[in-house]
Amino acid sequence: MNPRLLRWLLPALLAVGFVVGWQVLHGQLSPSRRFLLPDLAGLIAAFREHGAVLARAAGYTAVAALGGFGLAVVVAVGASVLLASSELVRTALYPYLMVLQMVPVIVIAPILILWVGPGWPSVIIVTFLISFFPLVVNTTQGLLSVERAQVDLFRMARASGLQAMFLLRVPAALPYFFTGLRISAILAPIGALTADYIVGSTSGGRSGLGITALLFSARNEIPALYATAITGCLLGFALVGVVSGLAWLALHRWHDSYSPSDK
């Protein structure tokens, strides 16, 4: 069978099976407990009822996720070039990079709110903290993963440090960078949603998916919560899709991971 078709068909079949199983499970529950697992009709009704709210909230969360993610990319690439240029810098800074990832969001949330207030600034900072680490680790690793003979080649041609960085190390690091970017693209929307839940703004309709989930939860609107979860996943898929497209553009012509299979 056409492998491209299979790539769409298989997950689609799985989705159909999942929905059918879900419906069956819903039917098995006693009527008093069915609200725990809304059926497809209930879910669609929830999307109808809360669609506008969800869309606006998703928009806010998407912008926050992109903001934090974009900031993470810019800072991580800069930091990686710095880290790759000197072993001294690497040794000195590495433990603190890990600290960035270890910071418990729940704990710094109140501090962040005091510093920059609730809403976007806080949400973006938390998203940044969550998506930064995989990017900086992978990119640095990539910048350092250059074949010895290629470094020799550049040295022999008396290439400057800048030439070696931008004509050799940066292109060689691209596959690693995109590995980090993929991981961060999955983390960023979840991070933004969680951050919104903890440090989001509840005033003036400026809430993202986190605050929206909080409100639904307080009102016990279970189908709406499922709808919120699905919306969050869609955001994640969208970002991962964009990143995969960028990776394909940058790598498919030359990198082995995109080479045609030997069939």
Next chain:
Amino acid sequence: MIVPPTAPVAPLIQIQALTKRFGAGVPVLDGLTLDVAAGEFVSLIGPSGCGKSTLLRLLSGLTPASCGNITIAGRPPGETDDLAYVFQDPTLLPWLKVAANVETLLRLRRMPAAERIRRGAAALELVRLTDKARAYPRQLSGGQRMRVSLARALALEPRLILLDEPFGALDEMTRDHLGEELLAIRERQQWTALFVTHSVAEAVFLSSRILIFAAHPGRVVHDLPIELPYPRNQDTRRDPAYLGLVSEVSAKLRAVEESAGPVSTAA
């Protein structure tokens, strides 16, 4: 400038009392003195650890000498633009097309684009890969990649090419073909070559001179002229004179390896 007509031509490479050691212990090269004249094709063979690859790294300026002196066209290593290096691996940059790979070293020298492109195309034509200019390295065979690597060196229009087992990873047919091509290119573009190899047949076929090295410490024990006329081609491989030289050099190499056998290892 007036040059006396009797002035001898200075050798292209002059090496005097060259010693290289890594840390303490037996030097990798010990007091090597050697001249190579322009136009020679010199193969370096010998057991592993005899310092032949180290000699290439010293000549290219990648590694400093412990003591002794090297000049290439009168200048110290690492300060000359007259030299190109071909590694055992093609070391192409996979994200660049073949043409851009061939031009890489010219780009590093900040050569103007027009000149760079002209030289790159000429070098690619020498290795007969003009039709692959727009391919990526992963689309090429192992032999083609090595020819691109060779073209990258040739594009520098060097006076000296250092080749460190360039065909070592290829199958024998490809290896023989590339050897013949290398000599054919040398007929058109005069350069001097230092060629490290493990293959006696390859060394005899290519060289005008063979240096047999011994190890522990690394030193030259035989300096043999190979007096077969150029141009050489596949007929040369059936020439009795060629076959005789191959067995002579093989015997000498074996003697060197056996004399450096268990005794010196135990010492």
